[in-house]
Each structure stands twice: as structure tokens, then as C-alpha cells.
Amino acid sequence: MSQMVLATGNAAARRARGRCVTVAVDGMAFHSPVHVGDEVSVYADLISTGRTSMKFQVEAWRRSRDGDEQVKVTEAVFTFVAIDSGSRPRPVPPG
Numbered sequence: 001m002s003q004m005v006l007a008t009g010n011a012a013a014r015r016a017r018g019r020c021v022t023v024a025v026d027g028m029a030f031h032s033p034v035h036v037g038d039e040v041s042v043y044a045d046l047i048s049t050g051r052t053s054m055k056f057q058v059e060a061w062r063r064s065r066d067g068d069e070q071v072k073v074t075e076a077v078f079t080f081v082a083i084d085s086g087s088r089p090r091p092v093p094p095g
């Protein structure tokens with residue numbers, strides 16, 4: 001989950017051109033475990049943008065060291081809010 005926050009935080013910060021914070025995580029589902037040594041990939045798709053907030057559909061996938069099969073392990077919708085230097089919400093700039 002922390003990897004998903006980091007990855008999505010990067011995507012949010014790029015879209016909002018600056019600092020963002022997580023305000024909500026919805027529908028978190030853990031479908032399958034991640035094993036020690038697995039490669040984990042996180043994909044974050046922007047699904048909607050509000051005045052100051054952005055919603056991302058986020059998925060984490062695993063692949064073992066010795067195989068090619070990829071398995072979706074976790075998914076959720078993360079909402080980030082763009083914030084200013086005083087940690088107050090600020091408008092997301094036009095895309």
C-alpha cells in the first residue's frame with residue numbers, strides 16, 4: 001500500500017505541478033499476496049479531476065523472479081488534493 005501511495009503521489013504531483021496529499025483511499029482490495037523477491041509494478045490512471053482533487057484508479061501487480069506470469073495483487077481508488085505552501089487546498093491547474 002505504501003508503494004501505491006508513493007507511485008500515485010508522483011503521478012498526482014506531476015499532474016498538479018506541485019505538492020499533493022492523500023485525502024482518501026476507497027475500495028482497497030487485496031486479491032493475492034506479494035512474496036519476498038517478487039517484482040512489484042504499480043499503475044495509476046487519473047480517472048477524474050475536481051477543483052483541487054484528483055482521483056486515480058491504482059493497481060499493483062506482482063511477477064516472480066523465476067516466471068513471466070503477472071498477477072494483480074491489489075487495487076483501490078486514491079484521491080489526492082493539491083496543496084499550497086501552507087498545506088491548504090489549491091486548484092489543480094488546467095491539464
Ligand SMILES: CC(C)(COP(=O)(O)OP(=O)(O)OC[C@H]1O[C@@H](n2cnc3c(N)ncnc32)[C@H](O)[C@@H]1OP(=O)(O)O)[C@@H](O)C(=O)NCCC(=O)NCCS
Pocket residue numbers: 021022023024049050051052053054079081083087088089
Ligand atoms: C487534504 C486536505 C488538505 C483537504 O483539506 P479540506 O479542508 O478538507 O479541503 P476541502 O474540504 O476544501 O476539500 C478539498 C478537496 O478534497 C476533496 N475531499 C475532501 N475529503 C474527501 C474525502 N474523504 N474523499 C474524497 N475527496 C475528499 C473535496 O471534495 C475537495 O475536492 P474538490 O476541490 O476537487 O471539489 C486536509 O483534509 C488534510 O490535510 N488532510 C490530511 C492529509 C494527510 O495527512 N494525508 C496523509 C495520509 S497518509
